[in-house]
Amino acid sequence: MTSGPVSVPLADELVLGALELERTERGVLPHRLPAWARGQCFDGQGEGAQLAQAEVQPAGVRLALRTSATSIELDVLRTRKVIRGVPPRPDGVYDLLVDGELTEQATAPGGDVIQVDMTTGQSHVERGNVGTLAFTGLPAGVKDVELWLPHNEQAELVDLRTDAPVEPVPRAGRRVWLHHGSSISQGSNAASASATWAALAAASGGVDLINLGYSGAMMLDPFAARVVRDTPADLISLEIGINLVNADAMRTRAFTPAVHGFLDTVRDGHPATPLVVVSPLYCPIHEDTPGPGTFDVEALREGWIRFAATGDPSDVKAGRLTLTVVRDALRRIVEQRAAHDPNLFYVDGLDLYGPDDHDELPLSDALHPDGEAHHRIGQRFAKHLATA
Incomplete structure (x- = not known):
């Protein structure tokens, strides 16, 4: 009974x-x-x-x-x-x-x-x-x-x-993947908890996920770097850029040393752990237009959510960040550091979700991928998990 x-x-x-x-x-x-x-x-x-x-x-x-x-x-x-x-x-x-x-x-x-x-x-x-x-x-x-x-x-x-x-459930022998990123990493607009791109990639790669994706709040904070440093993990990835752009939180002069400092702190606790830097996924409103980002007022009047960039593209010359600027800087930083850090890798966010993907699976709110796009991103990143 x-x-x-x-x-x-x-x-x-x-x-x-x-x-x-x-x-x-x-x-x-x-x-x-x-x-x-x-x-x-x-x-x-x-x-x-x-x-x-x-x-x-x-x-x-x-x-x-x-x-x-x-x-x-x-x-x-x-x-x-x-x-x-x-x-x-x-x-x-x-x-x-x-x-x-x-x-x-x-x-x-x-x-x-x-x-x-x-x-x-x-x-x-x-x-x-x-x-x-x-x-x-x-x-x-x-x-x-x-x-x-x-x-x-x-x-x-x-x-x-x-x-x-x-x-x-016994966890012995299972690798741990720690990922830190933005709302896209947290899972915004995914269908459910196990269908975010990070969860799907972890399932495909057979690893245990620790998701430190924070909506609107991946700001290269020193305390976040120390959390990553102190958390046991077999693989670490960092999705950097979109929140700094849509919050208009930093200029080019501050961005480069902030990234170096974040990576230095992580390496203090994980000197040889595979570390992947992921640049921003494709997002038309911020590719060449700085933040701050905001709600699209016209869309709200019509009863739906959409985001817009309010910065001036001409201000890029004065050091304001766009996604294009961020990708160039991250690629340069990783190339510079990889000369003495063989376990540091760069993943171009456009390879996970790029212009062609946007044509097929557009960002419904102009900022976040939908459920089908999360599946595609997860499948693509799973290959990087396997490589690392």
């Missing part, structure tokens, strides 16, 4: 892809930046708040269980952001994989909502209830189960229940 689901402690070894698990009064909150690093970025209006909201969205974070359970339930408190006047983003999707195969998907009911008014810069939280995800009818027998948390909304884990004992 099969017993009903019983509570399973949310032990650290059951959660993969997070750098820290915060024990809250309601449950367990996965973080993709440790507390000391979060404390070094201003957590108020602007980029500090952007990073704080992005790192707590658990892109690449998953529960990994070895079990004979046929029923798994998860109580979760979701938190999503709604910007006044901007169409809401799709609900986060939880992906259940059994022995590496996507078996079931679900969204969480209830949850908290952060309401943001861009005209005043003010925000407030509307409290909601804990929701339950139930996955039943799983195959009998011992199997490896992964439950991928959504890449685009916060997920506070409240209670895990199964109808059979669980144990951690």
Whole structure:
């Protein structure tokens, strides 16, 4: 006689892809930046708040269980952001994989909502209830189960229940790939958590992913470099550039030494680990036009999201960054360093998603690839994983 689901402690070894698990009064909150690093970025209006909201969205974070359970339930408190006047983003999707195969998907009911008014810069939280995800009818027998948390909304884990004992999935012998990048790396506009390009590349390459892609917040921050330095990994990749351009955060004079400094810090902890520098993917609005980027007001009036660049191309001569400028600089930096660092590699983002890809699979919001494009990018980057 099969017993009903019983509570399973949310032990650290059951959660993969997070750098820290915060024990809250309601449950367990996965973080993709440790507390000391979060404390070094201003957590108020602007980029500090952007990073704080992005790192707590658990892109690449998953529960990994070895079990004979046929029923798994998860109580979760979701938190999503709604910007006044901007169409809401799709609900986060939880992906259940059994022995590496996507078996079931679900969204969480209830949850908290952060309401943001861009005209005043003010925000407030509307409290909601804990929701339950139930996955039943799983195959009998011992199997490896992964439950991928959504890449685009916060997920506070409240209670895990199964109808059979669980144990951690052995990780011995599996390589770890740590990737740091922007919203495209986090998974913006991907169909679901296990269908971001980074997750797809990791699955294809048979590696364990740590996704440090932060929407709008890959700014070559020194604390991020130290996090990468201190995190065990067998392969590291850095997608650099798009956020610096669309935030108009840096000029050419500062960019080159900032990249060198970031790489120097990473090498302090990973002197011989294969390290891949990825330049920006194709994005027409910023190829030759600096930031800052902003919402396309006309598109918002019509009820959909689209981004636009507001800089002046003539300012490139004064040192403002575009994607073309960034690619040239990154190629030059890697070539210079590779002379004494044989494990440093350069991947041109245009080889992952270029003008021809845009003609076939255009960026629907002018900034982020859609689900089909994520698949294409993931397949292409998987080849670089295999090479490294």
